[in-house]
Amino acid sequence: MTSARPEIGSSTIDSVRYAEVHKPRSELVRFPENAPLKLACGLDLKLFQIAYQTYGTLNAQKSNAVLICHALTADQHIANVHPVTRKPGWWENMVGPGRLIDTDRFFVICSNILGGCMGSTGPASFKPGTQTPYGLDFPVITISDMVDAQARLIDHLGIDNLFAVIGGSMGGMQVLEWAARYKDRVFAAMPIATAAWHSSQNIAFHEVGRQAVMADPDWCGGDYYAHDVVPKRGLAVARMAAHITYLSEEALQRKFGRSLQDRSALTFSFNADFQIESYLRYQGSSFVDRFDANSYLYITRAMDYFDMKSQYGGHLAEAFRGTKTRFCVVSFTSDWLYPTRESRAIVHALNAIAANVSFVEIESDKGHDAFLLDEPDFFKTVSGFLNAAALRRGLPASGAA
Amino acid sequence: MTSARPEIGSSTIDSVRYAEVHKPRSELVRFPENAPLKLACGLDLKLFQIAYQTYGTLNAQKSNAVLICHALTADQHIANVHPVTRKPGWWENMVGPGRLIDTDRFFVICSNILGGCMGSTGPASFKPGTQTPYGLDFPVITISDMVDAQARLIDHLGIDNLFAVIGGSMGGMQVLEWAARYKDRVFAAMPIATAAWHSSQNIAFHEVGRQAVMADPDWCGGDYYAHDVVPKRGLAVARMAAHITYLSEEALQRKFGRSLQDRSALTFSFNADFQIESYLRYQGSSFVDRFDANSYLYITRAMDYFDMKSQYGGHLAEAFRGTKTRFCVVSFTSDWLYPTRESRAIVHALNAIAANVSFVEIESDKGHDAFLLDEPDFFKTVSGFLNAAALRRGLPASGAA
Numbered sequence: 032m033t034s035a036r037p038e039i040g041s042s043t044i045d046s047v048r049y050a051e052v053h054k055p056r057s058e059l060v061r062f063p064e065n066a067p068l069k070l071a072c073g074l075d076l077k078l079f080q081i082a083y084q085t086y087g088t089l090n091a092q093k094s095n096a097v098l099i100c101h102a103l104t105a106d107q108h109i110a111n112v113h114p115v116t117r118k119p120g121w122w123e124n125m126v127g128p129g130r131l132i133d134t135d136r137f138f139v140i141c142s143n144i145l146g147g148c149m150g151s152t153g154p155a156s157f158k159p160g161t162q163t164p165y166g167l168d169f170p171v172i173t174i175s176d177m178v179d180a181q182a183r184l185i186d187h188l189g190i191d192n193l194f195a196v197i198g199g200s201m202g203g204m205q206v207l208e209w210a211a212r213y214k215d216r217v218f219a220a221m222p223i224a225t226a227a228w229h230s231s232q233n234i235a236f237h238e239v240g241r242q243a244v245m246a247d248p249d250w251c252g253g254d255y256y257a258h259d260v261v262p263k264r265g266l267a268v269a270r271m272a273a274h275i276t277y278l279s280e281e282a283l284q285r286k287f288g289r290s291l292q293d294r295s296a297l298t299f300s301f302n303a304d305f306q307i308e309s310y311l312r313y314q315g316s317s318f319v320d321r322f323d324a325n326s327y328l329y330i331t332r333a334m335d336y337f338d339m340k341s342q343y344g345g346h347l348a349e350a351f352r353g354t355k356t357r358f359c360v361v362s363f364t365s366d367w368l369y370p371t372r373e374s375r376a377i378v379h380a381l382n383a384i385a386a387n388v389s390f391v392e393i394e395s396d397k398g399h400d401a402f403l404l405d406e407p408d409f410f411k412t413v414s415g416f417l418n419a420a421a422l423r424r425g426l427p428a429s430g431a432a
Numbered sequence: 433m434t435s436a437r438p439e440i441g442s443s444t445i446d447s448v449r450y451a452e453v454h455k456p457r458s459e460l461v462r463f464p465e466n467a468p469l470k471l472a473c474g475l476d477l478k479l480f481q482i483a484y485q486t487y488g489t490l491n492a493q494k495s496n497a498v499l500i501c502h503a504l505t506a507d508q509h510i511a512n513v514h515p516v517t518r519k520p521g522w523w524e525n526m527v528g529p530g531r532l533i534d535t536d537r538f539f540v541i542c543s544n545i546l547g548g549c550m551g552s553t554g555p556a557s558f559k560p561g562t563q564t565p566y567g568l569d570f571p572v573i574t575i576s577d578m579v580d581a582q583a584r585l586i587d588h589l590g591i592d593n594l595f596a597v598i599g600g601s602m603g604g605m606q607v608l609e610w611a612a613r614y615k616d617r618v619f620a621a622m623p624i625a626t627a628a629w630h631s632s633q634n635i636a637f638h639e640v641g642r643q644a645v646m647a648d649p650d651w652c653g654g655d656y657y658a659h660d661v662v663p664k665r666g667l668a669v670a671r672m673a674a675h676i677t678y679l680s681e682e683a684l685q686r687k688f689g690r691s692l693q694d695r696s697a698l699t700f701s702f703n704a705d706f707q708i709e710s711y712l713r714y715q716g717s718s719f720v721d722r723f724d725a726n727s728y729l730y731i732t733r734a735m736d737y738f739d740m741k742s743q744y745g746g747h748l749a750e751a752f753r754g755t756k757t758r759f760c761v762v763s764f765t766s767d768w769l770y771p772t773r774e775s776r777a778i779v780h781a782l783n784a785i786a787a788n789v790s791f792v793e794i795e796s797d798k799g800h801d802a803f804l805l806d807e808p809d810f811f812k813t814v815s816g817f818l819n820a821a822a823l824r825r826g827l828p829a830s831g832a833a
Binding site: 287367 | 472473568571572629630631632633635636637639640642643644646648649666668669672673679681684685688689690698700704706708712713716729733736739768
């Protein structure tokens, strides 16, 4: 069948979004057919591509590279205006000239994860040699697959050893996989607000999100691309449910409480009477304008499958045995998605093999998303750890780059 | 338009379910046109009916009546086989001959709440004088409306004063409204695992559920009855999301952890690899066979609107001023839907007016649903409170009825 296919995406924003899938406004590396990615599921992913952004300059010794790993719905646009949403980068408060992760000092790299929808190969990408998106023909990938793909990018950039690998949430899972799989390539590692295995409750929330997407008739069994529709309603519901888990009850109470939205009394209707309802609806509807529904399915699945303890024979410590990496593990008191006890399990495993590890639990009422927000104690932790590691690495002090 | 309408519900189970809406296999009281229910929204609800079950015998003094108020998705079938699901009643471990709430001793009443779908008037009921379900023409109701409707039932039964009003979760909200609105009619009150106002986070979870229902094209703007469809996919997603909040992370970890469902390895697919996924899918699909989607919208809305503090000028204590009721407030340590601090707020308000109140926080890792489960300390609390209150009331001791 070679019938004419409709232009994918029915609105301008969808067109912009799908343009980023295929021809991202980012740096791009395409790996040749003879260099497929061997996936955990056993398949080879051929002709894959990784889209990435860099900030700053790699020094002559190639010793100042910082890889930042992004979370579930983020992407490579850390510190520049986002090409789809036109909003600032997701970690601009952390990364930039003179910022904590100082791009005058470090060469910062962030790549869109495998399975994503901002230019790295994922379910919305065309199958090799066709104009047909993978859809559900895309293989189910894992966090280790994402990290192996990133390692290929780091090879491509000619970097042997990363000064630091940093990431929060699913980014933190990637940090742990980097430290375990590429022991000689990571000088310092900072897993933030994360866990070494996905809990039952977290799998449960992801399953709700996936079922919400799949319940939307516009999902079309994953082949919505061919039908010029997008499962927006289902994906919005998935995002709304997930978004609650990114905040804390205290933060919701402080920000919204039971305050009404643009009205002085209850309307006795199903309108968004409460600010929290209006906020969640906005979170849902804005998300579908920038994210691919199948990517959401695949990435949540990768997180659910993440279990480093099981990968290493039931002993998490075995994942890191022999490591020389310096670790700083960070958690937030009000994070109920990845509570402090999950960070402690990582620290215990690292301690069990006498690794170089520090652990900081940051007092915050902002929930899981605290790692994206201005948290002074968190900022101090990042700068303290990076400065000490840079000194060890023989990098010039801050401001002297 | 008087065109022939299709039989409502496309499957046998739907037919059984809708039969319960209109002609429940329960006791039923229909209130006449000249005795409408005055609703909080300002409207009058005419020709409403309340379906209820009773267990045991009302004594000559009419002093042994116990009203049990049910939660969001429960109904009047406490201690008998459910007419739709054929499962045991939802509180059979608590209510029955010789049980803690002893039907040899007490006359136990439970009515389907206003807005429900098991025989009391709700959105699936026919508008008066028609064969057309209300759908979204049903008025938005409140917890106080539910309680006012129950009070009409209690009048109908010829009971002036209830020995006890007991309920968990939304049932506990009704207990609080009973104690506040009908001060002279409640001897003892036991609000369990509940709150005096619905938190921002709880509104958020409900809004996700409502959006999931409304996103289902089979919802048909609330008029699915006329289209011979049921928004099953949306309602199942809503139930799945809600169900997570009824459990605790510890309980999920203990019951399911990361155990696989009927397989020895991950399938690298979107099948229900994990037991928790399979469990949630079952919870979703079995729920839609017994519950009306619009009822779910209306009842969650009533809970979101619940705010006794705001009803009483910002001072919860004012709700109970002058009360002679004996209270026992119960919470569970791992309940994150209605955490202990919300019970404490109720106790503080009661203490502020020198009410007769005891407070018990039960150690349990079973989450919110602990009040439905066999929790020995909880059972002891219920029997201790009821026995002491019965003694005060001059009721014969247990076993002497």
